[in-house]
Amino acid sequence: MSSPEARHVSPWVDTMPPPDLGATDPRRLDADVLVLGGGIVGVTTALLLQRAGRQVAIVSAEPIGRSVTTHSTVKVTYGHGALYSKIKDTLGLDAAAAYAQANVTGFQRILDLVDDLGIDCTLERGRPHVVYTEEATKAEEIEKEAAVAQRIGLPVSLSPDVPLPFEVIAALHFQDQATFHPGRYLAGLAEAFVHSGGMVVEGVWARDVDEDSRICHVETTAGRMSAGYVVVATQYPFLDRGGQFARMKATRSYGIAGVLPGGVSAGMTINVGSPIHSTRTAHLGGEDLLIVVGEGHEVGHVSDTGERWTRLQEWARDRFGVTDLRYHWSAEETSTLDHVPFTGRIAPGSERVFTACGFDGWGMTNGTASALLIRDLILGQDNPWAATFDARRAATGLPGKEFVKHNVHVAKTWVRGRVGGAPKGSPADLERGEAAVLEVEGEQTAAYRDEQGTLHAVSSVCTHMACTVAWNDGEKSWDCPCHGSRFTPDGDVLHGPASSPLPRRNVQ
Ligand SMILES: Cc1cc2nc3c(=O)[nH]c(=O)nc-3n(C[C@H](O)[C@H](O)[C@H](O)COP(=O)(O)OP(=O)(O)OC[C@H]3O[C@@H](n4cnc5c(N)ncnc54)[C@H](O)[C@@H]3O)c2cc1C
Ligand code: FES
Numbered sequence: 001m002s003s004p005e006a007r008h009v010s011p012w013v014d015t016m017p018p019p020d021l022g023a024t025d026p027r028r029l030d031a032d033v034l035v036l037g038g039g040i041v042g043v044t045t046a047l048l049l050q051r052a053g054r055q056v057a058i059v060s061a062e063p064i065g066r067s068v069t070t071h072s073t074v075k076v077t078y079g080h081g082a083l084y085s086k087i088k089d090t091l092g093l094d095a096a097a098a099y100a101q102a103n104v105t106g107f108q109r110i111l112d113l114v115d116d117l118g119i120d121c122t123l124e125r126g127r128p129h130v131v132y133t134e135e136a137t138k139a140e141e142i143e144k145e146a147a148v149a150q151r152i153g154l155p156v157s158l159s160p161d162v163p164l165p166f167e168v169i170a171a172l173h174f175q176d177q178a179t180f181h182p183g184r185y186l187a188g189l190a191e192a193f194v195h196s197g198g199m200v201v202e203g204v205w206a207r208d209v210d211e212d213s214r215i216c217h218v219e220t221t222a223g224r225m226s227a228g229y230v231v232v233a234t235q236y237p238f239l240d241r242g243g244q245f246a247r248m249k250a251t252r253s254y255g256i257a258g259v260l261p262g263g264v265s266a267g268m269t270i271n272v273g274s275p276i277h278s279t280r281t282a283h284l285g286g287e288d289l290l291i292v293v294g295e296g297h298e299v300g301h302v303s304d305t306g307e308r309w310t311r312l313q314e315w316a317r318d319r320f321g322v323t324d325l326r327y328h329w330s331a332e333e334t335s336t337l338d339h340v341p342f343t344g345r346i347a348p349g350s351e352r353v354f355t356a357c358g359f360d361g362w363g364m365t366n367g368t369a370s371a372l373l374i375r376d377l378i379l380g381q382d383n384p385w386a387a388t389f390d391a392r393r394a395a396t397g398l399p400g401k402e403f404v405k406h407n408v409h410v411a412k413t414w415v416r417g418r419v420g421g422a423p424k425g426s427p428a429d430l431e432r433g434e435a436a437v438l439e440v441e442g443e444q445t446a447a448y449r450d451e452q453g454t455l456h457a458v459s460s461v462c463t464h465m466a467c468t469v470a471w472n473d474g475e476k477s478w479d480c481p482c483h484g485s486r487f488t489p490d491g492d493v494l495h496g497p498a499s500s501p502l503p504r505r506n507v508q
Helices: 040-051 082-091 093-117 136-151 180-196 306-320 363-379 401-420
Strands: 031-036 056-060 123-133 156-158 170-179 199-202 206-212 217-222 224-231 246-261 266-270 278-286 287-298 324-334 342-345 353-357 437-441 441-447 455-459 470-472 477-479 492-494
Touching: 031 217, 040 056, 040 180, 040 363, 056 180, 056 437, 082 093, 082 136, 093 170, 093 180, 093 363, 123 136, 136 156, 136 170, 180 199, 206 224, 246 306, 287 306, 287 324, 306 324, 342 363, 353 363, 437 470, 441 477
Parallel strands: 031 056, 031 224, 056 199, 123 266, 224 353
Antiparallel strands: 123 170, 156 170, 206 217, 217 224, 246 287, 246 324, 266 278, 278 287, 342 353, 437 441, 441 455, 470 477
């Protein structure tokens, strides 16, 4: 990244006042429903259940407003690239219609919550979201998406006239979509929840959940907690029992925000194809910023992640004339192999534990729709997208081509870590800024010497399911190529599904 003024933080985190949530002692939690996770899914679910008369508590590893939700592009839209046609092809037209109904409802619920609670989150309504292509070979994909969207009743139109300073070949327009500030939105929801008697505990990791016919027990880093129902809203579920990990991919994407030159046309857009460039504008810190997000890759599969920001920076400069960068950041998202979220009871036989994940980059509306669904399931109410979103299909679905490809790759990564092992070596040979996975005294060791010369050495075996972690040079972290867990050089968990640190190694 060649722009020293661009701060390494998400613009939303940087401009978010900390919410006023009081202080809850984890030992005094008393809840009908324990929600694990303080992102859009967790906070919305907690608020909706509280409004339905349940006593609810949120337990979150990160503080509210520090999770993926506040590292997103934050387009509030039910125009999801070319997903409707992909879902129609894999699961059928009815599933695509149920997905649309969920997301239109999630979209509307966000607008209603902002109005009801008077949340000051710079919500801008009435903005079009445009899905476009510059490649002649992709025009058909856009036309197909338009046809499927029209068949399931979405009001879309095709026109190559787009809010971009360059020409495109085909574009699909979803009118009346929205953007907001996700940190302010989450803070508004969480404050309303707390002011009505909800409890929030931050900085606590959940590690396991047991349930019987009456109650659930959650093992956490702050001790054991109990509740009638548990909602695992941790993005990637840290529980393996539902098999979701075998049908999900974790992708890391990169974001930049820079000053948009006056008079340059820019709107809420995304291309189909690769690399993705997703854009929107935002007025932050008194400036009009262009946000560009994309250049994604599966977590742990790329070491020189810094070059992803450079490529985004070049694209924003060449296409929009953006030269003054303000922010750069990255974040992780999960997607299911059939592109529909896993939301509902976490596993066959489980009655009291719920999950919601796999939003494929569209978690604002999918996350809100998932919160509505979990509320309905806990209250015993029907929900029109329950069958399509059902998380238990992860354990019961047939292994398709994508399933085999994904899991062969995970298995190969696992075996490579065990059988080939790491090269024998001495961390003493590492230069400043260098990292390597080495066999040291018979132990697989992930070692990094920082720019000050201090050596950080931890086990290289991921505490989720024992794959070998890989170095992420752009962000100075150990990332797991199997399901996307990330760790600091000292082994602390940055991102799940792992919830336990990599043990430290005492080597020189
Ligand atoms: C770069 C990028 C751009 C995106 N752009 C858009 C967009 O424009 N529009 C859109 O709709 N979606 C977008 N998304 C997707 C969207 O941001 C996510 O789908 C959504 O924020 C996920 O919300 P969540 O509540 O599931 O997860 P999170 O917001 O990550 O919340 C998870 C919570 O769980 C906690 N947690 C994790 N593990 C544990 C544990 N073991 N115990 C306790 N707590 C735990 C975390 O601390 C956190 O509070 C984007 C995603 C990315 C990565
Ligand atoms: S994230 Fe699953 S093995 Fe590492």
